[in-house]
Amino acid sequence: MYKLNLNISEFLTSHWQKKPLVIKNAFTNFDDPISADELAGLACEEEISSRVIVTQDKGWNIIQGPIEDYSEFGENNWQLLVQAVNHWYQDTIPLIEAFRFIPDWRFDDLMVSFATPGGGVGPHIDNYDVFLLQGEGSRRWKVGAKGEYAPRGGDMNTALIDDFDPIIDVVLESGDMLYIPPGYPHCAKTLTTALSYSIGFRAPSQQELLTGIADHLLDTNTGLKRFTSSSEPTSAATLPVKQQQEMLSLLSELLHQPEHYQAVLGQILSQNRFELDISEPEAPYSLDELKSALAEGAEIHRIGGLKVISLENDINSRLFINGEIVNFKSCDMTQLSQIANSLTMTNREAAALCQSDELAHFILEQLNRGYYYLA
Template identity: 50%
Template sequence: MYSLQPDALDAIRHHWQQRPLYIPAAFADFIDPLEPDELAGVALEETASSRVIIQQQGQWRAEPGPIEDFSRFGDQGWQLLVQAVNHFVPAAAELASAFRFLPDWRFDDLMVSFAAPGGGVGPHVDNYDVFIIQGQGRRRWQVGNRGPHRPRAGHSTMALVEDFDAIIDVEMAPGDLLYIPPGYPHCGQTLVPSLSYSVGFRAPSQQELISQLADCLQDQDLGKRRFISNSEPAQPQRISQAHQQGMAKLISQLVADTATLGPMLGTLLSQNRFELDLQPLQPPLSLSQLQHALQQGQHLQRVGGLKCLQLEGDDTSLFLDGQRWCLPNGLADAITDLARHHKLEFPMLTPLLSNPQSAAELLQWVNQGYWYLQDNH
């Protein structure tokens, strides 16, 4: 189990989305959740997203995975990055859980990288919050200030920026933590072979929100109210201010309608950018088999990366992997347990299993691979 030191947690809360922060020994006695060869194995998974960044004479290029032979890259100047390792490695998911003092809907993924000396991805700016945890090895990290940063010439496909003046310049050792809010340029340089862990947190853009709202309106056959007016402009070529404001009001009324906005947000924010490592059961379990297994001491474990969200004020809806489920009344506490806890034991599941509708839906999720049976340790 991974946990941040209490003073590190307090410092992060004061810096969150405001300014970068370096915390030495944020994780005491840090142990890597996986080894470099295990990371290389995850990169070969069919649903994994990976790439290698090669740096030569101040130039960077990317080679997409999967990659089986790393010997051709030599012993320096390259870095393997694997996205969403928390989907594949339970210990990596436990490391990501150390950051659940932030809302689940913000969490994106845990990216793990292995870098040879001199390896790195180059100076760049992210549009999301990231916590970088140093594993085995040592890396030097530099962070610059917000501001206009010019794109780096010759790297149009990698979104690199020109060199910057550092406001943080540190050599990180195992267990050290670096927090970088959106918009701050940063660059890592590997000093000895190293593992690093990047825990990313995203928020939706205006484009994503409007696009999802349009999809929801179409799916539910809503939003058909049309603009009407009681006056027209004297000049036929003009769109009057009154007409502009009236159409803006139509849009704002949709956004203000919690019956439309809430389910749209739940659907959008429970989606994953990276594919889950689902293992559907074949043959599927029956309800009696599931109940028997739980009664015999097994528990349900949530698959890595699955987002299971609730809307405040809505006790019956559950948003799961981009889908909305409406469960029976009277199960508010059980639904909260399902969304909040990654490990579910039989007493917590009894209310859901006692209701035919919720029992059928729980069984469906288990057979689809969203939860899986595991022995208690």
């Protein structure tokens, strides 16, 4: 169990998406949920996103995973980064739960790094919120003010920038944490061999939302209402401001209809960027086997990284699971919200939900898809 030493209300009011914050002793007596050897083992896997960054005299060299041999990197000036560790290593999930005061739809992944002295990432700017938690060892972090920064080497395809003047210059040790909102430049240098944890939170862009709306309209063959004008221009080659605004109003009308935007938001925000560690049973469970397992005290656990989202005031009775819509006929939103909020269904909770035939079949389906598993 990881207990975060943070005044959450004050943090959300004063710092969340506003300004960086150093949180010394964020976790008392912090215990790393994964070892360096276990992290290196994950980096060997083809389906897991990993990379090694080597610090050089004039920049950084990136070697994409899978990584099986580290001997060429030496003992200094490199770090290993593994994405979505919470998908593949169950012992990290309790750490993630400490950050569920931020909604699940924002959560991106837990990235874990192992770094040797001198290893680090150059000055860069992220477009997401991140909590940088120090495990074993120590790292020096610098954070700059928001502003306009030139991309390093003029490369517009990189997050790296030229150097900056720090407004924060701090050494993090085990249990210390740094929060950085989007847009603040930062960089790190490892002082002693270290494990670090990056808990990232993303929000959709205008491009992603509009693309989602367009895909939904095409898939459902909706949004077919055409523009009609209230008057015509005197010049044949002119599109008057009034007609421009009326066309945008037609689009705005569409975006305010729950039957369109709710499905899009649910699907976009429940979709995961990284591959999931699906836990399909060797043979599909039957309903009798599920009920027998519950009678024997089994719990039902959600696999790491799976997003299950419900929408407040949804016009339909449904859940959004990994970008898909699951509709229900007779379940109320209290039950669906309980499912969405529970990373683990206790035996009592699961047995109570399975009193409903519809929910029993839903749970059975999720178990057989490998999105949940019996424990």
